Amino acid sequence: MFSDTGRKALILIVDDQEIIRKKVIEALGVDNYDFLEAEDGQRAVQLFLEKHPDIIMLDAVMPKMNGFEACRFIRETEKEAHAPTPILMITSLSDVDSVNEGFAAGVNDFIQKPINIDILRRRLELMIKQQDYDEKLRKSEERFRMMAENALDCIVMVRLNPFRYEYISPVIERITGYNVDEFYHDPRLLSKIIYHRDREKLKLMINEGISEHQLYDIRIMHKNGQLVFVESQVVPVITNKTVIGLQIISRDISQRKKDEMRRRLESTKKALFETVKALSSTIEIRDPYTSGHQNRVAELAVAIAKEMDLDNPRIDAVQTAALLHDIGKITIPAEYLSKPGDLSDLEFSIIKHHPVVGYEILQPIEFHRPIAQIVYQHHERIDGSGYPLGLAGDEILLEARIIGVADVVEAMSSHRPYRAALGLDIALQEVSSHLGDRYDADVGKACLRVFEKGDFMFSSAPFRKQTDGGKR
Numbered sequence: 178m179f180s181d182t183g184r185k186a187l188i189l190i191v192d193d194q195e196i197i198r199k200k201v202i203e204a205l206g207v208d209n210y211d212f213l214e215a216e217d218g219q220r221a222v223q224l225f226l227e228k229h230p231d232i233i234m235l236d237a238v239m240p241k242m243n244g245f246e247a248c249r250f251i252r253e254t255e256k257e258a259h260a261p262t263p264i265l266m267i268t269s270l271s272d273v274d275s276v277n278e279g280f281a282a283g284v285n286d287f288i289q290k291p292i293n294i295d296i297l298r299r300r301l302e303l304m305i306k307q308q309d310y311d312e313k314l315r316k317s318e319e320r321f322r323m324m325a326e327n328a329l330d331c332i333v334m335v336r337l338n339p340f341r342y343e344y345i346s347p348v349i350e351r352i353t354g355y356n357v358d359e360f361y362h363d364p365r366l367l368s369k370i371i372y373h374r375d376r377e378k379l380k381l382m383i384n385e386g387i388s389e390h391q392l393y394d395i396r397i398m399h400k401n402g403q404l405v406f407v408e409s410q411v412v413p414v415i416t417n418k419t420v421i422g423l424q425i426i427s428r429d430i431s432q433r434k435k436d437e438m439r440r441r442l443e444s445t446k447k448a449l450f451e452t453v454k455a456l457s458s459t460i461e462i463r464d465p466y467t468s469g470h471q472n473r474v475a476e477l478a479v480a481i482a483k484e485m486d487l488d489n490p491r492i493d494a495v496q497t498a499a500l501l502h503d504i505g506k507i508t509i510p511a512e513y514l515s516k517p518g519d520l521s522d523l524e525f526s527i528i529k530h531h532p533v534v535g536y537e538i539l540q541p542i543e544f545h546r547p548i549a550q551i552v553y554q555h556h557e558r559i560d561g562s563g564y565p566l567g568l569a570g571d572e573i574l575l576e577a578r579i580i581g582v583a584d585v586v587e588a589m590s591s592h593r594p595y596r597a598a599l600g601l602d603i604a605l606q607e608v609s610s611h612l613g614d615r616y617d618a619d620v621g622k623a624c625l626r627v628f629e630k631g632d633f634m635f636s637s638a639p640f641r642k643q644t645d646g647g648k649r
């Protein structure tokens with residue numbers, strides 16, 4: 178009887194002598210087994226195909242088709258089967274050649290005539306036990322395979338000393354680009370694809386002792402040349418206190434790593450931006466007349482850059498440089514900045530030096546874009562009339578040309594100690610009448626469009642105080 182189903186084993190008894198068949202059935206008992214009978218090989222094969230018996234007792238010498246022929250036929254039919262049907266050959270032949278022929282035909286075991294029922298019963302019990310065990314193993318393997326092959330995680334089971342793969346789940350192809358056969362073909366492939374910088378790290382971690390609670394983060398080189406981040410759990414297989422194998426469960430965590438890196442980058446960017454803003458307002462503390470000037474220039478410069486369809490990294494650069502464009506004024510004596518009326522040539526030349534000082538302050542800082550250069554050039558003009566270098570046309574970075582225009586528009590519409598606010602209209606008039614000479618024509622036109630559209634506003638009002646003053 179089979180343990181998992183409680184079903185009686187079905188035995189096909191094949192013998193040309195009916196009396197032998199009946200004696201066996203009577204001795205084994207119909208309460209213990211179900212029986213099928215065949216009087217020759219042909220009938221046996223037919224019943225085998227139709228009824229799928231669990232065990233076949235097969236006489237060797239029979240008319241029409243003998244036991245060896247029937248056995249060969251059955252084995253041929255079962256070539257693809259996961260478990261061949263056990264065949265017990267009943268024979269009075271005791272010569273070695275017949276036994277060899279029987280084994281060659283696929284017989285599992287022999288029993289001599291006259292049949293000793295006790296021996297037969299024990300053989301049958303052993304065969305059923307074996308079948309029971311094979312079936313349980315098959316089902317458990319099937320369950321494991323189903324689980325492993327449908328799981329998102331990749332399972333690799335290896336045997337050590339000597340190294341060989343015992344199981345590799347097909348999902349490995351999705352993670353590494355190599356299929357299961359490629360791994361079986363090259364036992365070293367698994368270690369070869371570990372990114373060389375992580376190979377030593379992994380060795381060290383494993384030498385410290387494998388713990389199934391430890392997760393190993395390593396990078397592997399995908400077949401397409403890209404690095405894949407993998408998180409692995411390594412479970413040692415231990416027999417007699419010796420690690421004889423490893424079960425490695427791995428998952429692709431590239432997306433998680435990418436998200437982490439993006440979050441880190443965003444938070445660094447945010448921290449940098451906050452620092453830049455803090456620095457920007459610190460400079461303006463010394464000069465209340467220009468309080469908020471850099472912030473307002475940054476707002477307008479960003480609007481112009483967007484109007485000109487610049488990409489995001491360049492827009493960010495315009496914003497950062499605009500927020501810091503007057504950082505060089507930190508070295509100018511405060512009384513120059515708030516002095517009403519005209520400045521002397523010397524005072525003016527000191528003020529004109531501020532882009533150089535700004536460049537020197539910012540140059541050592543590693544920005545992704547040339548922020549220091551942009552600040553250096555924000556007073557340059559297209560016709561070469563600007564300062565400090567007198568650069569012209571394309572010699573001036575586009576970002577600096579944008580900040581140049583935004584700076585003029587904001588400054589002219591705000592009050593300065595040396596003059597009253599001129600107003601936005603006059604500021605825009607200045608831009609439109611100097612397109613292509615003082616100001617880059619494309620930048621100037623984009624600035625005019627920004628105001629024409631009417632959806633731009635400075636977030637804080639420019640400083641306005643009606644007083645007379647010179648123009649600087």
Ligand SMILES: [Fe+2]
Nearest residue numbers: 502503555556
């Ligand atoms: Fe400036």
